[in-house]
Amino acid sequence: MTDRHRLLAVLGLLAALGPWASPAHAQLMVQITRGVTTPIPIAIVPFGAESLVPVDVAAVIDADLARSGRFEGLPRTGMLQHPTSATGLDLAQWRLLKTDFVVVGRVAPATGGYRVEFELYNVVTGERLLGYAVPAAADGLRLAAHRAADLIYEKILGVPGAFATRIAYVNVQGPITARRWRLVIADADGENAQVVLESHEPIMSPAWSPDGARLAYVSFEGKMSAVYVQTLATGARERVSARAGINGAPAFSPDGRRLALALSQADGNVDVFVLDLATRSMLRVTDDPAIDTEPNWAPDGLSLFFTSDRAGRPQIYRITLAPGERAKRVTFEGSYNARPRVAPDGKQLAIVTLDQGAYRIAVVDLATGRSRVLSGGHLDEGPSFAPNGQTVLYAARESGRGVLATVAVDSSVTSRISAVDGDVREPAWSPRIGSP
Amino acid sequence: MNRTLCIIVLLSLSLALAGCAGKKEAVKPGASPGETISSSAGTTSGAAGAQAGTAQALSGAGSAEAAALAKTAIYFDFDSSEIRPEFVATIAAHGRKLAGDHTLKVRLEGNTDERGSAEYNVALGERRAQAVKRALLLQGATEAELSTVSYGEERPVAAGHDEQAWAQNRRVDIVYLGAR
Numbered sequence: 093m094t095d096r097h098r099l100l101a102v103l104g105l106l107a108a109l110g111p112w113a114s115p116a117h118a119q120l121m122v123q124i125t126r127g128v129t130t131p132i133p134i135a136i137v138p139f140g141a142e143s144l145v146p147v148d149v150a151a152v153i154d155a156d157l158a159r160s161g162r163f164e165g166l167p168r169t170g171m172l173q174h175p176t177s178a179t180g181l182d183l184a185q186w187r188l189l190k191t192d193f194v195v196v197g198r199v200a201p202a203t204g205g206y207r208v209e210f211e212l213y214n215v216v217t218g219e220r221l222l223g224y225a226v227p228a229a230a231d232g233l234r235l236a237a238h239r240a241a242d243l244i245y246e247k248i249l250g251v252p253g254a255f256a257t258r259i260a261y262v263n264v265q266g267p268i269t270a271r272r273w274r275l276v277i278a279d280a281d282g283e284n285a286q287v288v289l290e291s292h293e294p295i296m297s298p299a300w301s302p303d304g305a306r307l308a309y310v311s312f313e314g315k316m317s318a319v320y321v322q323t324l325a326t327g328a329r330e331r332v333s334a335r336a337g338i339n340g341a342p343a344f345s346p347d348g349r350r351l352a353l354a355l356s357q358a359d360g361n362v363d364v365f366v367l368d369l370a371t372r373s374m375l376r377v378t379d380d381p382a383i384d385t386e387p388n389w390a391p392d393g394l395s396l397f398f399t400s401d402r403a404g405r406p407q408i409y410r411i412t413l414a415p416g417e418r419a420k421r422v423t424f425e426g427s428y429n430a431r432p433r434v435a436p437d438g439k440q441l442a443i444v445t446l447d448q449g450a451y452r453i454a455v456v457d458l459a460t461g462r463s464r465v466l467s468g469g470h471l472d473e474g475p476s477f478a479p480n481g482q483t484v485l486y487a488a489r490e491s492g493r494g495v496l497a498t499v500a501v502d503s504s505v506t507s508r509i510s511a512v513d514g515d516v517r518e519p520a521w522s523p524r525i526g527s528p
Numbered sequence: 529m530n531r532t533l534c535i536i537v538l539l540s541l542s543l544a545l546a547g548c549a550g551k552k553e554a555v556k557p558g559a560s561p562g563e564t565i566s567s568s569a570g571t572t573s574g575a576a577g578a579q580a581g582t583a584q585a586l587s588g589a590g591s592a593e594a595a596a597l598a599k600t601a602i603y604f605d606f607d608s609s610e611i612r613p614e615f616v617a618t619i620a621a622h623g624r625k626l627a628g629d630h631t632l633k634v635r636l637e638g639n640t641d642e643r644g645s646a647e648y649n650v651a652l653g654e655r656r657a658q659a660v661k662r663a664l665l666l667q668g669a670t671e672a673e674l675s676t677v678s679y680g681e682e683r684p685v686a687a688g689h690d691e692q693a694w695a696q697n698r699r700v701d702i703v704y705l706g707a708r
Contacts, residue, residue, distance in 0.1 A: 271683075294682035296646060296650075316677050340650050360661075362651040362654065430644060430648045431648065473645055
């Protein structure tokens with residue numbers, strides 16, 4: 093089968109490039125387009141190391157915090173000393189540099205890799221706020237640095253960071269008559285991009301499993317839509333739905349055992365179904381002559397939000413997964429509300445809405461039903477929450493180019509993520525990677 | 529803002545007038561998003577198409593038939609799966625061809641413009657493909673000859689990001705398999 097050939101080709105490519113490879117065509121650039129007006133000043137001092145280590149851990153932490161738009165790192169050239177532990181840390185000096193916090197640390201070799209130790213100090217009070225040792229695999233120093241950034245962010249701001257995460261997206265390249273689709277995963281800072289699947293037919297709708305180990309997606313490689321589930325560590329994949337008609341919009345249940353899908357019948361009518369991945373039994377959730385699609389799970393796994401045009405125009409509905417339950421309409425403002433994604437706390441939805449003639453990202457408060465527009469583009473779509481619920485990632489068009497963008501739920505921070513080459517679409521923010 | 533409001537008011541007026549005249553197609557391409565109002569009565573359009581097609585065949589020269597068959601794209605209004613009157617003859621010609629040779633295989637590829645949500649657009653593209661399928665069945669094509677697929681907004685033919693490009697991308701391609 094051509095399926096298998098393509099997959100082998102991609103696996104071969106990955107093997108040839110090695111685990112650190114960043115295929116240039118898939119690389120991303122992240123750029124803050126709006127930050128908070130008074131970011132918190134922090135100094136991440138270069139980490140000490142007995143031998144040469146391949147990653148500048150302090151630089152990765154510094155870049156993460158800067159990318160959040162809520163911190164401003166002290167440039168190294170402005171640092172008067174480079175302490176690597178409490179010894180030699182003269183807080184009075186850092187106070188003069190008008191920094192509020194200082195991070196010192198070191199990287200030491202350990203069995204199977206490294207140990208990253210770091211401490212966070214409040215410069216004003218002199219208090220030691222954090223002291224951590226993060227283990228890192230031989231190729232896991234960047235991940236350890238992202239985890240350290242998560243801990244620092246949480247200690248100072250009171251909400252967990254979302255740096256030790258990945259994003260999945262579709263990169264589309266080539267002229268309109270000879271397009272190539274690549275399903276790519278990259279670290280949230282755009283590094284370490286790896287091609288998961290490459291095809292001359294569309295790839296759509298990547299969705300992470302709750303443990304971040306698998307990706308479900310739609311591929312048209314067989315000249316029709318089919319839903320696949322791929323294990324990222326091995327590359328092994330399974331075609332889980334390939335009925336006649338539409339097989340689309342996969343979403344893993346919070347327990348990772350089921351997949352909500354949009355499937356069409358012979359007459360083309362699309363409804364929402366739930367597939368049990370172990371038994372392969374298919375449960376019909378909606379039965380309506382209108383379009384029912386884009387299901388997404390409530391965090392408790394007991395109900396699904398979805399898009400339906402049963403009232404004439406697309407709106408968001410919610411249905412409890414129990415016999416005899418009827419869908420209840422969730423959105424009432426505006427003529428177009430689609431593609432719900434539930435916030436990790438289950439209290440709000442990110443959606444695509446038609447706002448003054450433009451397609452934009454909004455959040456809907458489920459308690460009040462009120463929605464608030466977050467983005468300012470014209471063709472914004474595909475919202476996805478960061479696992480800490482603080483930021484929404486989405487696809488946008490900028491000067492005709494497909495880019496990704498993020499916006500803080502409080503609107504304070506925005507960023508743009510663009511590919512070196514081609515359009516980027518269909519983003520999905522992963523859960524935290526390997527968190528304990 | 530004021531202009532948009534003005535357009536909406538004018539549009540509502542024209543819709544109201546169109547409603548009085550008993551017409552369905554009130555909005556032409558060029559309307560901005562969110563202003564088009566349509567019902568998805570594909571079957572009704574298909575039936576109308578069948579009659580119009582037959583009428584033309586009776587009066588028809590062979591060259592007209594060939595010209596109709598040369599057209600393989602059916603275009604749609606925004607967020608609509610209704611077959612526009614100007615495509616009735618094209619669909620009728622393909623329907624007759626399929627009715628005359630049941631060994632033919634055709635894939636109806638539904639597409640949308642890039643606006644809005646990707647998976648919703650897949651469903652909308654399928655609705656368009658099904659509307660064309662129903663019209664072809666009414667002309668005597670058989671189920672076995674016809675398959676549908678929807679690419680949603682994934683396979684545009686026009687690369688632009690304006691109404692001119694969008695109008696070309698809201699389409700169903702009639703693809704004869706093995707004849708590509």
